[in-house]
Amino acid sequence: MMCSVDDERVRTELVAVITAVVDGVPRVLTADDGPRLPSGPLRSDHRSLQGGLRAWVEQQTGHRLGYVEQLYTFADPGRASAGGRRVISVSYLGLTRVGSSGPAWAGWYDFFPWEDRRPEPDLPDPVAQLGERLLQWTGRGDDDETARRRLRAEVTFGLHGRPWRPELALQRYELLYEAGLVPESPFGAADVRLAPGATMAHDHRRILATGVARLRAMIQYRPVVFELMPAEFTLGQLQDVVEALAGQHVHKQNFRRLVQQQDLVEETGHTHAGTGGRPAMLFRFRREVLDERQVGGTKLPVQRVR
């Protein structure tokens, strides 16, 4: 079972989903045209995949990435480059802090407006509209395939009284893709109104959705939010960041209790005033917990909607 040399010629790309929260908005680092995610080829002077990506992003942004984690490796035939060479994309999720949002930092919800479930007062709910179109696509039939599709739509989009689950962001995007409701989908029909939101070059919107979903799942059981926070912060600010990421409000008192009783933070002794209310105590992340817990055991409550 030998393979010809031609089979082995592939190009390896590193793709970065770098996230920061600025002005209460989760943002992703983008490159000029497209827009598209920053990406570049693996080079022989890179000692490892993660090392290559880290060095490369730090050079571009001037920021040290506190947290970098492999996301997924894609190699679908649609990704073949011009010369017929196959492209393998190894994607990474990175978390960082930035002071201000330049033009390179695009908001998550520009690409996925339906993922932010914090109620804007009067605007029509995008999920309700998408839900309608999705259920229309699934069909009303009673056969197995139709029923499964409908169930999938109901679960991922929280229809018919089911709870909205923030961490299903990727499944939602994939369902819209299959239903032809995003412009990059090959299954689109001419007469449907597409889902709102900007697109990205190549399959970068899917990769971003993967990152969003992974991060949302992760903050529920790992103390990674702190990579997005400044050295000192109030519990209110921490909560704002979590809510921005989850696209959902959380119960304030329970949030504080959970954070504190898990010993994730310690007081700095300083307070933060000027918000027009009672000044809040400032905290810092107890980085020791990363060693104490070794990955698991850190839940943040993302309110269960009944």
Place this chain on the structure above:
Amino acid sequence: MMCSVDDERVRTELVAVITAVVDGVPRVLTADDGPRLPSGPLRSDHRSLQGGLRAWVEQQTGHRLGYVEQLYTFADPGRASAGGRRVISVSYLGLTRVGSSGPAWAGWYDFFPWEDRRPEPDLPDPVAQLGERLLQWTGRGDDDETARRRLRAEVTFGLHGRPWRPELALQRYELLYEAGLVPESPFGAADVRLAPGATMAHDHRRILATGVARLRAMIQYRPVVFELMPAEFTLGQLQDVVEALAGQHVHKQNFRRLVQQQDLVEETGHTHAGTGGRPAMLFRFRREVLDERQVGGTKLPVQRVR
């Protein structure tokens, strides 16, 4: 920032961690010499990475893989092949069922004897011995680095009264590697007694540890165990498989309660006798839950050891 063509020449390998439980022992599919994990190059007629791996394994084993999931992508310089070409390994975890264990199916715990915590009556506890040698390696000092190392050893190996956590299998292997207690480590000293267990070719033991850790983590919140079960099974058999994977006993009554109240299974109406006790009811997996839950929300209890 152009790159020479040379930088882009890489070889892509697909590596499979295929797991099945036979005779109450979790096993992994291995290839002849080494032993090593089955692996082969990505070919241009493979429509996707997962598709390539799936087709390739099915051809080798004659079994359809019920569940295949990407594990991790490795590309360390140590993996460069003869011609100086870089090797990128995309590893997958696959779950399947087999009737009998041929020579190709090696037991997990042949490679990681310390990962099975189900008490063998008289034998000396390998973890106690490893713990000793690890703490010796970390040193007794009080400086930051030493303290962190010691904490890491205590947490990952459950020393000094800390709980043993099955899903830390990878961290344990990596710690042994750093401490020079496995033969494939470059940090080994001449005078230490190595950890027990067989090795594998290349870095395949690390990849296997990754698979073990991932599967152990996953069975706690996703109904994947059922991919390893026959069409009909008793709750006792299901528990045996979970215990084999976790390397730990679970509380029988609580296990049953959790499985049943989550509606993961339904009775088939048949019973299974001949075990020398009361015949057990036979169940089948309610595959619909995969659509109903969409990934999350299925916990199996892995007894917390105090």
Place this chain on the structure above:
DNA sequence: AGTGTATTGCTAGATATGAGCATAAGTAAA
């Protein structure tokens, strides 16, 4: 002083979890 805003404390009710006792229904030996 009064009002608004944000922080902090506390608690009742629901749900989940850990660990044990008790009973049921078979098989194997006395």
Place this chain on the structure above:
DNA sequence: TTTACTTATGCTCATATCTAGCAATACACT
């Protein structure tokens, strides 16, 4: 035919955790 032994199954109870409230506190700004 007992009797012992084995495995399956049902049930309880104390404890922990989570949800969703109300209440009080402390500051800024009129």
